[in-house]
Structures are given as C-alpha cells and as structure tokens.
Amino acid sequence: MKISEVPSFGNLSGIKVVCTGNNVAAPFAGYLMAENGAAVICLESTKAPDSARMGGVPLGFMTERRNELALSLNLDSKEGQKVFLDLMKNVDILIEGYKGGTFSKWGLCDEALWEVNPKLVIVHVSGYGQYGEPEFVSRASYDLIGQAFGGYSACNGERGGEPSRAQPAAGDYFPALFACWSGLAAYIGTQTTGKGESVDIAQYEALWKVQWDYPSFYFTTGKEKPRSGAGESQYLGVDIYKCKTGNIAITLCATGPIMRLCKLLGVEDLSEYEGMFVLMRGEERAEKLDKMLADYLLTLDAEEADRIFNENQIPCSMIMSPKTMEHHPHALARNLFVEWEDPRYGTMKAVGAVPKMKNRPQQYWRDAPGYNADGRDILSELGYSEAEIDKLFADGVTKDLPNQGFRAAQLPCKSN
Amino acid sequence: MRMTDVPSFGNLEGLTVVCMGNTIAAPFAAELMAEHGACVIYVENTDRPDIGRVSLCPYGFITEHRNELFMAINLKNIEGEQVFIEILKKTDILIEGLKGGTFTELGLSDKRLWAENEKLVIVHVSGFGESGLAEYLRRPSYDPIGQAAGGFMSINGFPEPSPPLRAPFVCDYYTALFACWSALAAQMGAQRTGVGESVDVSQMEVMWKLQYGYPLEYFYSGVVHPRQGNEERDYICFGTYLCGNGRYVFICCIANGPARGLLKVLGKDNDPTYPENIQLFRRGDVAAEKVETALKQYCLDNEAEKVEKELNANGVPCSFIHDIETIQTDPQALERGLFTEWSDDRFGKLKGVNIVPKMSNRPGMFWGGARDHGADNRDILSELGYTDKKIEELYKKGVLAELRDGGYFASKAMHIKNRDQINIIMEEEKNEDF
DSSP: OOGGGSOOOSTTTTOEEEEEOSTTTTHHHHHHHHHTTOEEEEEEESSSOOGGGGSSSOHHHHHHTTTEEEEEEOTTSHHHHHHHHHHHTTOSEEEEOSSTTHHHHTTOOHHHHHHHOTTOEEEEEESSOSSSSHHHHTOOOOHHHHHHHTTHHHHOSSTTSOOOOOTTTHHHHHHHHHHHHHHHHHHHHHHHHSOOEEEEEEHHHHHHHTOTTHHHHHHHHSOOOOOOTTSOSSEESEEEEEOSBSEEEEEOOSHHHHHHHHHHTTOSOGGGGTTOOSEETTOHHHHHHHHHHHHHHTTSBHHHHHHHHHHTTOOEEEOOOHHHHTTOHHHHHTTOEEEEEETTTEEEEEEOOSSEESSSOOOOOOOOOOTTTTHHHHHHHTTOOHHHHHHHHHTTSSOOOGGGGOOOOOOSOTTO | OOGGGSOOOSTTTTOEEEEEOSTTTTHHHHHHHHHTTOEEEEEEOSSSOOTTTTSSSOHHHHHTTTTEEEEEBOTTSHHHHHHHHHHHHTOSEEEEOSSTTHHHHTTOOHHHHHHHOTTOEEEEEESSOSSSOHHHHTOOOOHHHHHHHTTSGGGSSOSSSOOOOOTTTHHHHHHHHHHHHHHHHHHHHHHHHSOOEEEEEEHHHHHHHTOTTHHHHHHHHOOOOOOOTTSOSSEESEEEEEOTTSOEEEEEOOSHHHHHHHHHHTTOTTOTTSOSOOOOEETTOHHHHHHHHHHHHHHHHSOHHHHHHHHHHTTOOEEEOOOTTGGGGOHHHHHHTOEEEEEETTTEEEEEEOOSSEESSSOOOOOOOOOOTTTTHHHHHHHTTOOHHHHHHHHHTTSBOOOGGGGOTTOTTTTOOSHHHHHHHHHHHTTSOO
16 A cells, blocks of 8 residues: 555644554554554564564554554665665654664664755654663663653552552553654644754653652652552542442542532531542541441442442542443443454454544544555655565565564463 | 743744643643643633642642643633633634533533634543533543543552552543644644644543553453553563562563573573573463573562663663652663753742653743743733723623632642641641641
C-alpha cells in the first residue's frame, strides 16, 4: 500500500508520520495519529522486528498497529540511511524510540534531518533523554525501569509495603501520550514559523511530570508522601471497600457527596459534618464516618452498592474487567469495543476510538500490517525503480520476514 | 494581567485556550499548553474555587496552574453566559471538565458555541462521556472511579487482598493527556477545514484505551488478565529485586541483548545451555529458573548502586526505585534540570518539576505562578471592550467574583513560608475543625 492510498478522514488527514521503536512508548503516539487520519509508517529494523510482534499471539501489536503501513530498513547502513533521508523529505513528523543518541550515532542527527527537510518535527522518545550524564543517556529502558527511575513505583504499593508497579505499562503509555501531544504542538509551531522542531522526551521525566503534589509536598515540607495502597495518604473515604460480594471504589472529596453519604447512613447530627471537604485521617468524626461506611458496604452486594451510591450522587464504581465490561449497557451505548477481521487470526475485538470526535471521526481501515508489508509500494512512491528496489532487497537494506514477521516468542533455552 | 501580556514563546504561541473543571483531568491539558506559549484563561465558579485551591496545602494547584490567567464567572447567570460567549469568540480551544451534558444544560451546546465561533475546538472531559446512558452521564467521577470503571484496578496489584488504586491520579493524568493531544489534533483539523470540532473524552474510556493487548486477549481467548504484582505472568528475570544494602532495584530483562548481558554478569555467558539468541527467560523453564535464582543471589550479594551500574553497563535495563528524595542527587536529573524553582505571588519561592518534554527550537518556559481566584477578570474584560463601569456592575450582580484569600481559604498553610511551620500546622489540623 502506498502513502497516497491512505483513506481521507479525521482531524489529521494529510499529515505524514514515520514511527520507529518497540512496543508502546514511541509507537502508541503514532498509532493515535493513525486513528485520526494521519498516514503512519511503522518503520522496523531489518535486524529484528518490533518486539511486540514476538508474542505467541501478538495481541498488543494487533491492537495498536491498526491503520498503519509497514516498512523495514537497515538504518545502521549507508544505503539504509540514504533511503531514510529520502523518506524524511516526504514526512511531517518522525517519532523514534531508540536509546538516547542512537540517531546521531547513525549520522541522522537533527541537523542532518533538517538539511533534507527544514520543517520536520523530530520526536525523540528514550529512557533517559538525548543528553545528560553519558552513562545514563546510553542506558536501555522499559516500562518498569521508567516507573522506577521516574519515582512512580515509589508512590505505589501497600501501606508500609514494597514499591509496586502500575499495570499495564504506565511507564510506557505516559511517554507515548507526551510524544503525541508534543509532536502535534511542535507541528503547529512549525506551521507558524516555518522552522522544524526537535522534542526530547525522557520516559522518566514524563513520569515525574504527572505526580500532582508529590514532588512539591517534599520540596516544601521535607517529607515524602507514604505509599498508601488503595487509599489516600491523608484522607479517608478515597479507597476500595469490601462489599458482601465484590469490591467497590469510592471517592469522597467534596461537601455535597459527604453530606449525602451522612444522610444515606442515617447520621443523627448532620451539623457535625457540615462544610466538610475531605475526611482527614486521624480526625475522630472522619474515622467514625469511614467506619460506618465500611460496615454499611459489608451488608450490600457490589452491584447494589453501585446503584444506591450513584442514585445518591456519591462517586463510586464497580471494579470492571473486560469480562464484566463487554456487555455493559454504557459500553454498548458508546461502542467502546469494536470488532475487525484479521487475515491471520480471524475475528478480533478490542477498544475502539477514544476520544470521540464529532465532525471528523476516527476510522479503522486496516488491521495491523505484516512486517515490511508496504516496503515496495513506499519505496516506489519515493521514486525508486523496480530494479533499485530489488537491489535494496539484495543488499539487505530492506527485507521481508517469513510469516510476515509474526512468530511465536522463541523458547529461551535448549533444555526447554 | 491581559491576554496580550502573555509573553511570546513556544510552539503554541498565539493559541488562546479557555479551561474549566476541577483538578487535573481537564486543567492539566491546558497547563501543558500554557507551558508551551498558549494564552490560557482558567475559569472558576464565582461561588467556589477549584477544589485544588482549597486543599490543606494546595501544592498540586500551584504547580499545575503556572503561566495562566484567572477569571471567575457565574455561568448560571444570563449575563455571565454572555461574558463567557464574548471570551469564546476570541478562543481557539475550550476544555471543560464538568459532568457529561452539563454544558448543554447550561444552554452552551456545541451548536450554540459554533454559532458564535465556527472554528472553536470544544473538548468535553467527563467521567463517562457526553452520550450514552443518561444515568451514567450524571455520575460524578474522580480519579479512582475512572480507575475502577476503566478496568485498570482489575489488573493491578497482587492477587490478594483487594485491587489497588494507583497513585498519583493515573486516571486523571491519562485523561488530561488525551484531552491535550486530541485538542491539538482537532485544532489542526479545524485550521485545515475551517470547521470546529467537538471532542468527547471519557475517563472510563481512556483507561480502557491504555490496556495494550489485554482487552483483545480476553475477547480472543477468554482469559481475564490476572493481577500479578510486580511480576510478569509469562517470563522471569523481571521485577523488584532486593539488594545487599536493603535497597530495591527494578530489573527488566527482555530481548536478546539484555539476556546475553545478564548471562555475562552472572558468569554464564559461556554456558552452552543458553543459545545465542534468547528473547525471554520463560517462567517454568528449568535453565531460565537457574538464571533467576542466580540473579536474586547476585543482587543480595551486592549493593544496589553496584547492581544498577554493572547491569546497565552490560545492557541490562535496571533502575533504583527512586523516590522524590533520592532523585535529588541523581546525576542525570541534575544534569537535565528536571526540577526548577519559581516565585509564587502568594507563597513565595517554590520548587517543582520543570518543562517536560524539552523542545529545542521553541522551548517552553515558566513566566509566572498560579494566580488568585478571579485575578484577571478586570484586565481580560477590559481587553474585550467592557468599560470599568460595566465590570463593576457585573461584580455587584455576582456575575464576576474574587473570593477571599485568593480562593485558598481552606489552606492553613497559605501564609507560611517555612516548612517547619507547615509541619506544625498539619499536626494541628488533625485535631481541628476544617
């Protein structure tokens, strides 16, 4: 498939994006753009495919590479770099997810790319950034490494327990979302000024950026907020409660819901709770109300509690999973899940367009492409002749893989 | 401060954004734009400030409302509505975080707003969306509600006891980041076509959107992904490891390079049991489990600092589990200026997280701290052509307001500059009426 054959739809129609990197942190940014009409080329190395293809059934890849074209190139070779520069002449945004400094090492530094396309937006996504302590810049990183260095694991876990991890891949999705919005912001700036942009996203910094008052609490008081399990470190009433059957999440952090809860629980002297914003831990009346709430919930099934509390406009939700969500009336009313046919694996179903766009909505027009599925088409679009393309294949600058790169993860050991 | 007083810088210079809604889910989207040069007007209610202002120590609010202008308008009043419309005529992007359908109830439907400004990008941020079941649209939502309804809790934490909440406010931040990128995408579409856009961001749906292959796994194979703590279900040499000096590191050995590197560190690189090309150490595989045992012992035998350095030197991803205190001396954080100080009109010198990400040609910057409730009412309205007399009249009618103490009236820490005093007040607060 050629770049020019991507259907016209969505807010990003006409924008051309090349995205290269593994799994989530860089590719998910390109994928969101592809859902909104950008032409997105998933560029994979000739040395190894995107590691997301490697699962037994690569479900994450199948979900998050829809609407994309696929090209393979050897960027660690002179010829591959030349093809890459030809490609860069024709795109608006490059998103790359290699270790800091890798593109410079290949001779593909920002300046070299701007030489062929002065308006190119370059988004670097890496574990530790493009500069800083050299020993860190060259470090490899994954979701959990980012969560650890990003101070995120330290915030999570049970009271007094070990640091923990936010699943799935919060350490990757946060930088991906930063890559997406900042790539678009940089594109807008480029259109205004005529000059391209280079964005340096360090995974750990994206995670430090989304920690509300945790950092400034420390800087001001010299104290660290403790890990607090499902609850809040300072407040009661923001927690997961046990019901007679199942669990329920509740958040009490405004006067209205607190007063309505008091009435629901039959508190005799309502004036005691008037004007209360939060239930401060250690405060007698707050502890009393929290105890009453916990006792009351033990008499209800989760479904019952969910209905009663929401009727009373007290923020609460059941703990949903794909199984309980699949037939949920609200999910059905909003088409949360969509189905599509994949030529390899049959009927697939996953999450559809989020958020909903009213005037130029997202569309799904293609399943996740096979490895280098569009290599020939894209290269011929860049002006390469059939003979030249054959030579690039022969020289290993681009290549195909058996079974289109979809294969089971290899067994780790001979003894297995 | 007037809209024209906003300094010129950044990739979003010239963009005007109006934002309203409480803490994070909507406001953080606008804050990111403000950090990159957009003129952001944050609109609060006349009768109560943003909930972030009234917390005991409003650290989050003052961190995430830098670089913004502030107005307080009563939207339920017909004149307040008119003032709001006048502002929207000059606005590119509106981000609102009220419950689903509230804007329509207020008489401010998308259609009505486009009649006034056809290129307006409207971003609705809510718990359950702008359409669907009426009962759900009315539902109040906060971060944990989104984490629960969004399927996020069901795959987090250890198998027992209950599903955990993930801190800090994962759901609110994810939602805000969706609001931010989709607003900018919609702005690009509006510029191209001349027609505005309405974006419907639902917290619950955002959480479902960020679950990689887990939903597909369930639909495809019927497997509900288990809660698995810090471990991976299918492979090992991955997770939290305790080191000799009592500190934890996280190790993530995925792909061939790291796997070979790990074997080298553990002195097994010449062991013929392990093939040249290893992608993962599979759980249950005898030889792989031997590597896991050796790795655990290696960590216990060495200090965390050495483990981190040596594994990284051999290409094995590994990091300390940093907290806000330990990151202060980290050479990479210092080198890149992760933290920055700024001066807040009310609270004095403060320190928090710097601009993220870094832009090379049109960098973001901070030009001011969070401002008081309604602080820029007068300047902005006079810029829109309102006379002083008219503005006074609007104040008298309660269409505009500036709440006492800058709206931080529940904060006992507001006049305090010294951290010891804050600690004392926090102790006292436990025994005092709020």
